[in-house]
Amino acid sequence: MSTRRPLIAGNWKMNGLAASAAEVERMIGGAGPIASAGVDLLICPPATLIARLAALTTGSPIAIGGQDCDPRPNGAHTGDIAAEMLVDAGAAAVILGHSERRADHGETDAVVRAKAEGAHRAGLLRIVCVGETQAERDAGQAVSVVARQLAESVPDTATGADLVIAYEPVWAIGTGLTPTPEDIVEIHAAMRGLLRTRFGAEAEGMRLLYGGSVKPDNAAVILNLPDVDGALVGGASLKATDFLAIAGACAGR
Numbered sequence: 001m002s003t004r005r006p007l008i009a010g011n012w013k014m015n016g017l018a019a020s021a022a023e024v025e026r027m028i029g030g031a032g033p034i035a036s037a038g039v040d041l042l043i044c045p046p047a048t049l050i051a052r053l054a055a056l057t058t059g060s061p062i063a064i065g066g067q068d069c070d071p072r073p074n075g076a077h078t079g080d081i082a083a084e085m086l087v088d089a090g091a092a093a094v095i096l097g098h099s100e101r102r103a104d105h106g107e108t109d110a111v112v113r114a115k116a117e118g119a120h121r122a123g124l125l126r127i128v129c130v131g132e133t134q135a136e137r138d139a140g141q142a143v144s145v146v147a148r149q150l151a152e153s154v155p156d157t158a159t160g161a162d163l164v165i166a167y168e169p170v171w172a173i174g175t176g177l178t179p180t181p182e183d184i185v186e187i188h189a190a191m192r193g194l195l196r197t198r199f200g201a202e203a204e205g206m207r208l209l210y211g212g213s214v215k216p217d218n219a220a221v222i223l224n225l226p227d228v229d230g231a232l233v234g235g236a237s238l239k240a241t242d243f244l245a246i247a248g249a250c251a252g253r
């Protein structure tokens with residue numbers, strides 16, 4: 001049995017208004033037993049809601065995170081948000097290199113790595129996303145693509161305490177499709193092996209999340225797979241009942 005604390009993280013993407021605080025209040029209401037079972041809970045709302053939800057969740061088992069940060073600490077960069085600003089707003093973590101940012105904003109592995117360095121400077125837990133496209137999987141390149149992203153997006157400063165990797169096959173995001181359990185196990189085992197080779201004992205503390213169409217009805221199977229230390233949940237994290245059901249499946253492992 002792993003000593004890593006499982007993490008269920010919700011990525012709200014570009015969803016959520018002030019009224020969404022009510023959903024988080026419902027999450028707080030159900031989070032106690034899940035946290036007592038040793039599961040870490042994180043919600044990453046849009047930047048506009050970080051301060052509001054950080055205040056709301058203070059003293060609760062739910063932490064708040066960002067969905068991106070700029071590598072630089074401050075300066076004349078209109079529209080960008082530094083990792084230090086996320087911390088100042090109450091964030092404890094940040095998602096980096098999500099495939100939607102890689103696709104929508106042209107983020108390369110080198111950019112993701114620089115952002116991860118910025119997050120490290122600010123003291124944030126870093127959740128670095130990797131994952132192959134459908135074409136890459138069809139070409140038999142899933143493991144090699146993930147290995148390359150892992151090697152090039154994760155900085156040398158990574159430690160067991162501050163690095164989380166989220167394996168999110170691009171074709172599984174928001175589609176209702178998921179890889180087979182065997183495919184998830186293959187990728188997670190490969191990632192653990194690569195992290196061990198690079199980081200030695202620190203790799204044992206690095207949590208590996210699966211993300212892509214995680215729902216209450218498939219969570220138990222996915223979360224019980226070897227080397228799956230939790231989930232990065234998109235659509236299902238917008239509803240307290242679904243998010244708590246997924247986290248509850250993790251608590252029941």
Ligand SMILES: O=C[C@H](O)COP(=O)(O)O
Pocket residue numbers: 011098168172173174175176211212213214232233234235236
């Ligand atoms: O960051 C979360 C993922 O992109 C998964 O999204 P999804 O659960 O809506 O498929």
